[in-house]
Each structure stands twice: as structure tokens, then as C-alpha cells.
Amino acid sequence: MLRYVNLGLAVFGLAVLCTGCNRDDGEPVTATDVAAGSAAAYTIPVEYHKLDNGLKVVISEDHTAPIAVVGVYYNIGFRIEPQDRTGFAHLFEHMMFQGSEKLGKMEFIQLVQRNGGTLNGSTRFDFTNYFEVVPANTLETMLWAEADRMRGLAITQENLVNQQGVVGNEVKVNVLNRPYGGWPWLWMPQHANENWYNSHNFYGELAHIEAATLDDVKKFFTTYYAPNNAALAIVGDVNPQEAMRWVEQYFGDIPAAAMPPRPDLTEPRQEQEKTAVHEDPRANRPALAFAYHMPERGSPEYYAMGLIDQILLQGDDAWLQQKLARDKGYTADVGGGINDLGNMFNYNGPMLWTASLIHDPTVVREDIMKSVDEVIDRLRNEPVDQATLDRAVVKMRSGLYDIVSDFYGFGRADLLAALALFDDDPARINSLEAQFRVVTPELLQATAREYLRPTARTVLTLEPTGERSEP
Amino acid sequence: MNANNRSFVLACLTLTSTAFGQAQPAEPPAPGAPREFRLPQPTKIELGNGMRATLVEYGSLPKVTVQLVVRSGELNAGEQTWLAQLTGELMQEGTQQHGASEVADLAAALGGQVSVTVNLDTTTISGDVLAENAPQLIALIGEIARTPALPESEAERVRGDLLRALTVAKSQAQAQAREAFARHVYGASHPYGRPYPSEEQLASYSAEDARVFHDANFGAQRSHLYVAGKFDAAAVKGAIDSVFGDWQSGPAILVDVPQTVATRAVVLLDRPGAPQSTVILGLVVVDPSNRDYVPLQVMNSLLGGSFGSRITANIRENKGYTYSPRSELNNNYKVATWAELADVTSEHTADSLAEIVAEISRLKAEPPPAEELQGIKNYMSGVFVLGNSDRGSIISVLRYADLHGLADDYLNTYLQRVAAVTPEEVSRLAAEYLPTDTLTLVVVGDLKTVKPQLAGLDWISESDLN
Numbered sequence: 042m043l044r045y046v047n048l049g050l051a052v053f054g055l056a057v058l059c060t061g062c063n064r065d066d067g068e069p070v071t072a073t074d075v076a077a078g079s080a081a082a083y084t085i086p087v088e089y090h091k092l093d094n095g096l097k098v099v100i101s102e103d104h105t106a107p108i109a110v111v112g113v114y115y116n117i118g119f120r121i122e123p124q125d126r127t128g129f130a131h132l133f134e135h136m137m138f139q140g141s142e143k144l145g146k147m148e149f150i151q152l153v154q155r156n157g158g159t160l161n162g163s164t165r166f167d168f169t170n171y172f173e174v175v176p177a178n179t180l181e182t183m184l185w186a187e188a189d190r191m192r193g194l195a196i197t198q199e200n201l202v203n204q205q206g207v208v209g210n211e212v213k214v215n216v217l218n219r220p221y222g223g224w225p226w227l228w229m230p231q232h233a234n235e236n237w238y239n240s241h242n243f244y245g246e247l248a249h250i251e252a253a254t255l256d257d258v259k260k261f262f263t264t265y266y267a268p269n270n271a272a273l274a275i276v277g278d279v280n281p282q283e284a285m286r287w288v289e290q291y292f293g294d295i296p297a298a299a300m301p302p303r304p305d306l307t308e309p310r311q312e313q314e315k316t317a318v319h320e321d322p323r324a325n326r327p328a329l330a331f332a333y334h335m336p337e338r339g340s341p342e343y344y345a346m347g348l349i350d351q352i353l354l355q356g357d358d359a360w361l362q363q364k365l366a367r368d369k370g371y372t373a374d375v376g377g378g379i380n381d382l383g384n385m386f387n388y389n390g391p392m393l394w395t396a397s398l399i400h401d402p403t404v405v406r407e408d409i410m411k412s413v414d415e416v417i418d419r420l421r422n423e424p425v426d427q428a429t430l431d432r433a434v435v436k437m438r439s440g441l442y443d444i445v446s447d448f449y450g451f452g453r454a455d456l457l458a459a460l461a462l463f464d465d466d467p468a469r470i471n472s473l474e475a476q477f478r479v480v481t482p483e484l485l486q487a488t489a490r491e492y493l494r495p496t497a498r499t500v501l502t503l504e505p506t507g508e509r510s511e512p
Numbered sequence: 513m514n515a516n517n518r519s520f521v522l523a524c525l526t527l528t529s530t531a532f533g534q535a536q537p538a539e540p541p542a543p544g545a546p547r548e549f550r551l552p553q554p555t556k557i558e559l560g561n562g563m564r565a566t567l568v569e570y571g572s573l574p575k576v577t578v579q580l581v582v583r584s585g586e587l588n589a590g591e592q593t594w595l596a597q598l599t600g601e602l603m604q605e606g607t608q609q610h611g612a613s614e615v616a617d618l619a620a621a622l623g624g625q626v627s628v629t630v631n632l633d634t635t636t637i638s639g640d641v642l643a644e645n646a647p648q649l650i651a652l653i654g655e656i657a658r659t660p661a662l663p664e665s666e667a668e669r670v671r672g673d674l675l676r677a678l679t680v681a682k683s684q685a686q687a688q689a690r691e692a693f694a695r696h697v698y699g700a701s702h703p704y705g706r707p708y709p710s711e712e713q714l715a716s717y718s719a720e721d722a723r724v725f726h727d728a729n730f731g732a733q734r735s736h737l738y739v740a741g742k743f744d745a746a747a748v749k750g751a752i753d754s755v756f757g758d759w760q761s762g763p764a765i766l767v768d769v770p771q772t773v774a775t776r777a778v779v780l781l782d783r784p785g786a787p788q789s790t791v792i793l794g795l796v797v798v799d800p801s802n803r804d805y806v807p808l809q810v811m812n813s814l815l816g817g818s819f820g821s822r823i824t825a826n827i828r829e830n831k832g833y834t835y836s837p838r839s840e841l842n843n844n845y846k847v848a849t850w851a852e853l854a855d856v857t858s859e860h861t862a863d864s865l866a867e868i869v870a871e872i873s874r875l876k877a878e879p880p881p882a883e884e885l886q887g888i889k890n891y892m893s894g895v896f897v898l899g900n901s902d903r904g905s906i907i908s909v910l911r912y913a914d915l916h917g918l919a920d921d922y923l924n925t926y927l928q929r930v931a932a933v934t935p936e937e938v939s940r941l942a943a944e945y946l947p948t949d950t951l952t953l954v955v956v957g958d959l960k961t962v963k964p965q966l967a968g969l970d971w972i973s974e975s976d977l978n
Contacts, residue, residue, distance in 0.1 A: 083573065106900075106901035107548065107549050108897060146829065147820065147829055150820045151820045152540055154818060154890070155820075155887030155890050157890045157891055157893050157894025157895075158894050159894070160819070175894065176543070176547070176897065177547055178543045178544040178545060179543040180544075182540045182543055202832070206831070206833070207828055207829075207834070207835055209857075210832070210834050210835040210856070211836075213788045214788060214835050214855040217787050218783075220683040221680070278547065325679050326676055326680055356616070356619075356624075356625045357604075357620070357626075358616035358617045358619070358625070362616075363613060363616070367613070370672060370673075372673070373673035373674075399680060432617070432620050435620070435621060435622075435623050435642070436623060436624075438623065438642070439575065439623030439624055439641065442575050443640075445573075446571075446575070449901055449902055
């Protein structure tokens with residue numbers, strides 16, 4: 042049915058994108074199944090420019106429908122927010138809708154809507170994004186508006202207080218009043234990681250959110266919201282030359298800023314299994330989650346881990362689904378993947394591969410973990426057969442197509458912006474699939490042996506503690 | 513935006529443009545000329561046994577979505593709430609030809625998986641795979657629809673999964689509120705008014721019950737296959753013929769429209785210590801086949817159904833009482849409701865309700881400014897374009913029109929009907945369809961905090977609170 046696209050700002054825990062990317066590079070395919078062999082090549086057009094002030098600009102034409110996506114990505118996520126202001130990166134995201142030089146409160150939203158578009162923003166580990174999906178003929182209008190709020194904000198104390206209320210309510214509706222709220226996406230990183238930047242409560246302590254001042258807002262904006270710390274992605278029914286002319290016109294004279302040094306984000310190699318318990322007074326069934334640390338982004342092992350995710354977790358045929366859901370009946374479905382708040386491409390630092398399930402209180406947790414060990418040991422003890430690997434590659438390719446087509450092209454803008462921001466190379470979008478294709482059974486096994494060690498694991502359990510929690 | 517043989521252009525605002533070439537004009541630059549948008553062209557097929565299919569070739573991305581929609585949902589399960597759900601789950605436990613793991617492997621090799629989802633009116637068997645695999649996916653979906661194994665050996669596990677899902681769902685304040693609202697407006701004697709079974713009831717269903725349900729409710733006459741994306745049309749048509757051509761016609765579509773309740777109720781459910789109250793304020797309105805329904809959608813977008821809407825601007829962006837308020841029109845076959853839903857700070861429960869009612873009253877009292885309405889109409893036009901610019905969304909739109917039996921020109925004339933809505937009509941619709949004294953209120957929250965507040969609302973009586 043027809044629906045409007047109802048979007049609260051920054052729906053933190055929702056809208057998790059999947060995994061994957063695209064294009065058949067034409068190499069001979071060894072897959073035994075017909076699916077892998079006969080796909081037509083699918084290449085995404087990528088134009089990449091950098092303005093004198095450092096703004097990275099990626100344009101990708103797609104004339105399927107008369108729509109366009111504008112995404113502005115700032116290289117500042119909740120990971121490196123101020124230590125005495127947890128949740129501030131996200132609160133700040135809300136401030137970006139509260140008024141800029143030429144657009145007062147609500148005017149940005151109204152401008153997008155009355156031009157037939159929809160918009161949102163979100164805060165993630167390593168970026169904060171703002172995007173519009175609009176009729177293509179309004180591209181210039183959107184670029185003007187995004188440039189206006191990159192240029193400067195006009196925030197009042199009243200608007201800050203208002204959004205502190207809104208964000209407080211966001212945390213309540215998504216976490217505090219919601220059974221399994223924050224499970225496990227908000228809680229797991231706090232237990233599995235050691236470095237504060239990776240392990241703090243990034244939705245924010247309510248006291249920290251309430252303590253934020255206008256000075257904090259100004260300082261954060263001045264420090265991080267500069268063109269040389271941002272990427273602009275434009276996708277859809279656009280003319281790249283014309284789009285670049287507008288980008289130059291509206292963004293070209295926004296001054297660059299000196300960036301503070303990046304803090305050390307590294308995590309130590311985990312040598313001991315960790316366990317933790319999360320109490321949830323609103324839940325009524327126990328739950329269990331486990332997480333392992335990802336190999337460094339972009340390494341051969343990282344791509345192998347992407348396929349391991351496909352083999353173990355994604356889809357009905359995945360080994361953990363088969364074992365824990367179908368064979369043992371512990372749960373209906375095992376959730377999770379790489380980066381609970383995005384996909385395996387749009388982050389830039391230490392990351393977890395996480396799996397989680399809700400089960401009955403009659404199930405013994407040690408039995409669940411024994412089954413998990415059996416599945417994972419199989420991967421660690423012997424190379425997978427070619428058919429399994431081929432199926433994983435097919436699922437990955439299909440998943441990549443899903444990413445780049447997600448939400449009317451927003452997914453493509455998201456991936457291009459991430460590859461521009463973190464790798465300075467958005468054209469990589471067309472070579473990702475090839476990186477998965479070169480993974481061998483031996484590399485996959487070696488990756489499992491190092492990264493899926495029991496000693497590198499964190500097991501988090503959820504205990505229902507409310508009155509109605511008994512079965 | 514679009515139509516089969518004609519093309520429309522997006523309605524657009526005229527914004528004043530300032531000098532092009534200036535670094536940063538003070539006003540937003542005007543949009544360019546509206547682009548042509550053509551509705552995707554569906555090909556419709558009907559087989560001899562009454563089965564229908566709609567094919568839409570769309571886009572360049574090498575993927576295809578296939579959905580088999582069967583008019584067999586909880587409506588058909590009658591008093592056996594969630595028997596349709598159990599049947600749907602068991603249909604994912606293998607077919608007479610392939611075990612469950614084999615089905616999963618086959619689907620994965622096509623680049624996806626097949627899932628079965630059940631709602632009040634339908635069961636949908638769907639998959640989303642690489643483009644070249646559409647015929648194989650159709651075959652797999654047909655096998656699951658026609659010859660599921662429904663194995664007794666898996667019934668206990670699947671029931672356990674559903675019992676867990678039921679318990680978890682009912683721990684959510686939003687689910688509790690929706691259940692109470694549905695129960696009041698549709699009545700507990702109709703499946704629409706009974707979204708959840710009791711645990712005892714669910715535990716009593718067997719694989720044999722599922723088999724009886726499947727036999728009685730699945731067949732060609734009740735089924736419509738949708739295919740959208742990239743595919744080889746000839747191969748897909750051939751697959752449809754060979755997979756479904758000899759399916760028995762089966763039962764006709766069941767029509768069972770509930771007697772809706774026009775009187776109000778106040779339902780208060782205690783959630784001790786809750787930091788927010790989950791509120792629903794709403795009532796029964798006309799269904800999608802009524803000529804007022806599209807204008808009602810316009811009214812809804814302006815009132816509470818969009819980010820820039822009045823209620824959202826008020827209780828979120830002005831007052832900060834809530835994060836994700838929204839109003840919505842929610843429909844099933846031949847019935848619909850309008851409701852505002854919000855999770856609001858407990859201390860401001862009555863304040864929020866007062867503002868919501870005030871916005872409804874304001875809209876009744878005075879037609880909205882023409883510019884505000886035009887903005888909403890533009891927004892809805894844009895959303896309509898989006899809704900027809902993605903293979904999954906295209907199927908959703910077609911399913912909606914088919915479920916409600918909307919005329920063939922529904923999509924072709926949608927934008928014209930949106931454009932024709934006047935400020936006076938919006939005001940009239942609010943007055944006609946949202947009478948304040950028949951709005952049903954559901955609150956799930958900390959009642960010791962909430963009740964004293966509600967006592968202060970002039971449309972809440974003492975008897976409402978007892």
C-alpha cells in the first residue's frame with residue numbers, strides 16, 4: 042500500500058543495512074551452480090572530485106527513475122565524541138535540523154517535503170550523515186540547503202533544550218521502555234571492546250545529554266563540520282557536469298578547518314573469553330549474544346570474514362541457523378552480522394561480528410555455546426568445500442546489489458560516501474566483489490582459526506528481571 | 513507522475529529564484545523543470561484455473577523479486593488465531609520434494625531465500641534473487657505453496673518458536689496498545705480485532721490442523737503472483753504456466769468484513785514505572801475503496817503523517833514530548849482506521865493528548881493555508897514516485913490496489929486526485945471523519961502517573977478512568 046516515508050531523525054537502532062556490493066568482473070566462474078556463472082556485468086558509474094577546500098564529491102548517475110539522492114557525510118561518528126559528553130555526536134545530529142544561516146527551525150524539513158522529497162540523518166560509529174531523496178529536478182535546491190548548514194548553524198538555547206527532550210525520548214522509546222532495547226547493538230560493544238572510544242555508551246547517558254550546552258554545540262560544529270572533513274554523494278537522475286557546477290557554486294567557498302589528530306582507536310588482541318550479563322526488566326525471555334573482533338578493514342582476512350558471515354549467519358542455509366534454529370530448536374532465528382549499525386563497508390575502526398538469539402528459560406546456555414563451538418570448530422578445523430564457498434559468494438553478490446539499491450539509491454550514496462570518506466577511493470565500489478572471489482578455502486580457514494578463537498570471544502547474556510519475566 | 517500511456521509531471525512549487533551564479537543566494541534556488549515520470553508498465557496474466565500474475569520489468573539492477581500472495585490469512589483461520597501463522601511457519605519446513613535444508617540451499621544458490629509471511633488477509637511466499645534465476649525461484653515458491661510437507665516432526669519446535677514470539681511481542685508497549693485498539697474498533701469476535709492468541713490456544717495447534725487449514729485455503733483462485741525487476745519475460749511466463757497451470761482452482765476468496773464499532777472507549781493499561789506512555793488516539797474511517805480515501809491520505813499527511821506535519825511539529829519539535837509521533841491510516845479488506853500514535857514522556861501524557869486534540873480541532877475549525885496544503889500535496893506526489901521506483905515498492909503498490917479491488921485507473925489517476933484536494937475539503941474531512949467525541953484512546957503507561965493527568969482533560973470523564 043502507499044505509505045509515506047515516516048522518518049524520525051536518527052533512528053539509531055533501525056535501518057540496519059545489509060552486507061555486500063556488486064558487479065561481475067567477468068572472470069571465469071568456478072561455481073557449480075548456474076547462478077554464479079551467468080550474471081551480466083553490472084558496473085556502477087563513479088565520478089570523483091575534490092574541491093579546493095577538501096570536500097570530497099562523488100556522483101553516480103542512474104536514470105532509472107527521475108529521483109536523486111543527496112548525502113552529506115561528516116567524518117565524525119560517536120566513536121570519538123567527547124568523553125564527558127556521551128551521546129553528543131547524536132544529539133548534535135539533531136541540532137543540524139534546528140536552523141542554519143538561511144533556514145530556520147523546521148524550514149529545512151519543510152523545504153524538502155514541499156519539493157516532494159524525504160530526508161533523514163543518522164549517527165554511526167565513524168560518520169554522521171544527512172540525506173535527502175528527492176525529485177531529480179530539485180537537486181540544486183537540496184545542494185543549496187546542505188551547503189547552508191555546512192556553512193553555519195543558528196541554534197538557540199530553546200532549540201537545544203527542545204532537542205534534548207526529543208533525544209531523551211528517543212533513548213526511552215528505543216531502549217529504556219523497550220524490551221530487548223539496545224540488544225545487543227548498544228550493549229555488546231561496551232563489553233567486547235577495551236578502548237573507551239569503542240566501548241562507551243554511544244546513545245549517551247541521559248545526564249550527559251542533559252548537560253550539553255550551546256558552547257558544546259558550537260565547538261563541535263567548528264571542530265568537525267568542515268568541508269575537508271566531509272564527503273558529498275549525489276546519486277540518481279542527474280547530469281554530473283551540471284551537478285558539479287552547483288557543488289562548486291554552493292560549497293566551494295566554505296572554508297576548510299584544521300582537524301584535530303585522530304585518537305588511538307586500536308583494540309588489544311583479546312586473549313581471554315569475556316562474559317557479561319545484561320539485566321532487562323522489560324524482557325520476558327532470556328537471550329544470548331556472542332561477538333568476535335573483525336580483522337582489519339580491507340585486509341584479505343576481512344574479505345574472508347565477510348564470506349564467513351555469509352556461511353555462518355546470513356540466510357536460512359547458514360550453519361548457525363541450521364544448527365541452533367532447525368536442528369536444536371533453541372530459537373527461531375539467529376540475528377547479527379558485521380556492524381550492527383550498518384554493513385561491513387561503512388565503518389572505519391575496530392568492529393565486531395555479532396550473533397544473537399532469544400531462547401526459552403528451559404534451555405541451558407552451555408548447550409547453546411556447545412552447539413556454537415561445534416559449528417565454528419568445523420570452520421576452523423577443515424577447509425570448506427567449494428560449493429559452500431560458491432554459495433557464499435553468490436549470496437554476497439546478491440547482498441551487494443541490495444545495498445546499492447537500498448531505499449531508492451540511498452544505499453549507493455551511503456557506500457560511495459563511506460568509500461570516499463574512509464578510503465579516498467569510491468571507485469572501489471566496482472571491485473569489492475572481486476575481493477571476495479579471491480578468498481580461498483585455506484584463507485577462510487586461517488581467518489577462522491585466528492579471529493574465531495574462543496579466547497577472542499565475548500558472550501553476553503540477557504536476564505529478564507521484571508515481575509513478568511517468568512515463563 | 514505517471515501513467516500507462518500518458519506521463520505527468522511532478523507538481524512543483526514555484527519558488528523565487530535569485531540571481532544564478534551568486535555564491536550563496538538568500539533564498540533556495542527554484543527547482544528545474546519537472547521531469548517526466550512514467551508508471552512502470554505491468555503485464556497482467558490470468559490462467560485458466562483463476563490464478564493471476566502481474567509482471568513488471570523494472571530497472572537495470574540484476575535482481576528480481578517474486579511474491580506469491582494468497583488470500584489466506586488469519587481472517588480465514590477464524591477463531592483459531594495464529595493457525596494461519598503456524599501454517600506459514602510449517603510451510604518453511606520443507607516440501608514433499610525437498611527437505612527444509614535443501615530448500616534453503618537451493619534458494620541460497622539463487623542468491624536469496626524464500627520466506628513465508630502471514631498477516632490478517634494474506635499469506636505471502638516471497639523471494640528476492642539474482643535476475644537470471646527468476647524461473648527457478650518461481651518453481652521453488654510454487655512447490656512451497658502447493659506441496660508443503662507440513663511435517664509433524666517439526667510442529668513442536670515451530671510452536672515453541674511462535675509461543676516465544678508471542679510472549680516477546682506482547683511485552684512491547686506498542687503491541688499491547690495496538691491490540692487494545694484493534695479489539696475495540698473491530699470487536700473481539702472478528703479476527704481483525706484479535707491479533708494475538710492465548711498461549712493455551714496456540715499450544716493446542718497440530719501439524720494436522722495446519723494441513724487441514726492449508727487444504728481448505730490455498731488454491732489458484734486465491735493466488736496472485738507478482739514478479740518485478742530484471743527477468744526474461746518469456747521464461748517467467750513459461751515458468752508460471754508450468755508451475756501453476758495445473759493447480760486446482762480451490763476455494764473462492766472469503767469475504768468477511770467486520771462490523772466496526774463507532775463508539776469511543778478509553779483503555780488504560782498499566783506498565784508500572786514506564787518512562788513513557790504509549791498512546792493511540794483513533795477511530796474507524798472509510799476504507800480505501802471510498803472516494804474520500806485519497807483525500808483522507810492528504811489530510812493525514814498534513815495533520816500527523818509526515819515529518820513536517822502539524823502534530824509532529826507541535827509535540828516533537830516544539831514541545832519535545834516525544835521522538836517518533838505519527839498519524840496513520842491503517843487498512844484491511846474493506847475497513848480502515850485513522851490513528852495518532854506516539855510514545856510520550858510519562859509526565860506529559862495529558863499535555864500531549866491535549867495538543868493532539870487541539871491540532872485536530874484547529875484543522876476542523878479553519879482550512880489550512882493553501883501554501884501548506886500545496887507543500888503536502890507535493891510531498892505526497894514525490895512519495896508516490898518513490899513508491900513506484902523500486903521493485904519491492906512497485907509490488908506493494910500493486911498488491912494494495914488488487915487487495916482493495918481498486919479500479920485499473922487507480923494508479924493513473926492518483927496524482928490528479930491528490931492535486932484536486934482543496935483546503936476546504938481537508939477541513940471538511942477532519943470534521944466528518946475525526947469527530948472528537950468518538951475517538952478511542954488507548955494508553956499503555958505508568959497509570960499512577962498518568963491517571964491524575966487524564967482527569968484534567970475535559971473530554972475524559974470520571975467513568976473513563978475507572
